[in-house]
Amino acid sequence: MSDPFDIFLVATPGLEQPLAAEVSELGLTPEIQPGGITIRGGWADVWRANLMLRGATRVLARVGSFRAMHLAQLDKRARKFPWKDVLRADLPVKVETVTRASKIYHAGAATQRIERAIAEELGAPIAADAGIVVKVRIEDDLVTISLDTTGESLHKRGHKEAVAKAPMRETMAAMFLREMGFDGSQPVLDPMCGSGTFPIEAAEMAMGLAPGRSRSFAFENLASFDAARWQGLRDGVTLRKPLVRFFGSDRDAGAIRMSRANAERAGVAEVIDFACLSISDLTGPDGPAGIVIINPPYGARVGNKGPLFGLHAAMGDVLRSRFGGWRVGIVTSEAGLAKATGLPFLPPGPIVAHGGLKVRLWQTAPL
Template identity: 80%
Template sequence: MTDTFEIFLVATPGLEAPLAAEARELGWTPAIQPGGVTVSGPWRDVMRANLMLRGATRVLARVGSFRAMHLAQLDKRARKFPWADWLRPEVPVRVEASSKASRVYHAGAITQRIERALVEELGATIAKPEATDPSVTVKVRIEDDLCTISLDTTGESLHKRGHKQAVAKAPMRETMAAMFLREMGFDGSQPVLDPMCGSGTFVIEAAGMAAGMAPGRSRSFAFELLANFDAAAWQALRAGVTPHAPTARFTGSDRDAGAVRMSLANAERAGVADWTGFAQGAIADLQRPEGPAGIVIINPPYGARVGNKGPLFGLHANMGEVLRSRLAGWRVGIVTSEAGLAKATGLPFLPPGPIVAHGGLKVRLWQTGILGG
């Protein structure tokens, strides 16, 4: 449990930099790679990363590697690999394989050899493709003839916090929402407002961040199924997180009454209902919240998924007018796949953020400085 090894934090493509910043704040020394961030640490850090990181989508423990120039060598070395150090024979295993610039190049053949080693050397059961029972995924990557074995310690993607049951159309994933908030400089002290809140993701994430709540507090993880799982250490880690009541207020509104009901229920399950508020209303009815200025962040419809683009230009123009006239002193962030829609708001945007993969779309965060009076 105390040996240090490499841990790969998988990021939403385009959000590697804010994930690295988050990891740095939590005490790691991150190195950005395509698709994620590498840190090093013992198994306690694997558990802590799953529990505490808001921007990672999963946590991979790189538990070993060996050279494999051909399939016979892969077969022989896979059989000698110390699988029993991490895997329990009674827990079903999935194998996912990939290869790049290597003499062993066929993913199906790699998967077959690793599965055979697991069955014959460990006595493992290979999970059926359609199975829904809890299982552990072994990821095998061969690059430049080096075979790296990683364990997916997360299970279901980390954006599934465990307390959000009701979801609106085209939802923003929690991991993305947290990183967009971070990109806007949110540190927990500023009020956050989302006037098109959907199921409340931005507002609920902001409240949880401000309160210092562990994002993984309401769910289980794949590492709990591993042979080296230390239940006492895990309980101590969870007990060591002490949330506090934030001083700022986090509010959302939506023209859809059903979305507001969803947001209220999700906030209640997340334990942030005391610090959040949701109300029904169109953006044209938006009123300036009482108290200090803060951050407005919106994931408006952008035509690729919800609605058609035509009427959206008028919607964005009206939205921009409302925000400019009523929220002087605030900063605005809009997530959209359409630069034209962002520009239709007439808001004084800074250069947009990097392209981010979002459910088959390519979106960017457009943010302003402080709006003038």
């Protein structure tokens, strides 16, 4: 298991491109595939991807593969697989199987064979609620064994307790900021900040904070885990002092309280200004122009869309008249609402899956 293996980084569909750019900045070579990125590496790369990547939702280690044409062959080869190199005998395991275009077509039967092989050859207990998940994919008679090294989705950074309605996931927020060219040197303002995701994510990026610094991961319970090397990776993260400030406002005082509490837990409260303001009272902050990014109400989140067109038109007027030189990004499922702002949008970004809706990032050049 010391040889390099494939590592699959699960992306939010539609945000594979900015994730690939982030992977390249970590010094890894990304291969874009639908729904994610494949890289080659070892266990240290698995740990680093979980710790450092803002856009990935999960990291799967593809630890081996073999051919199997029928269940008896699957049973035999699963028993010969080096489970002890990757799994611990003292911790429960769960197996999930999908099959496609293969002679073995019954995923449930395949799962039973692999569970039995792990239980009898390694001695690990099998449990439906196990924190260690073995993912098996059988496609064209090739059985690929992957381990979920993440556990809870990576958008759960570990410091957001308070969540507003229809929240923007941290992973998506980071990739939308990246698509707008954010590199930590520009101020970012969200005038409908909800629980503060955009300004908090921007501040963390500017400060060089590792997104996974406040949480644990499933790989810490694998046989391949090296606690000393992992601590060395965590300690090696270089922090920076940001040269700009970040801003969040919302007309809901409860949202502002949530945002401030979340920013405190994330360790970025000192560089973010939160204010209880309606859009009509919004003004451009002192200092250089930067990025306004908004996840306004839209689509299934609101029953009667009529008033939303007026809200978007008013928002566009405020931004055009008071934010000269700033670039604006709006995340919405409704092209009509984006156009109602009257802002000079560039062609919209790719369709992105968000909570059952299909949203896009609409952004402008500097106003």
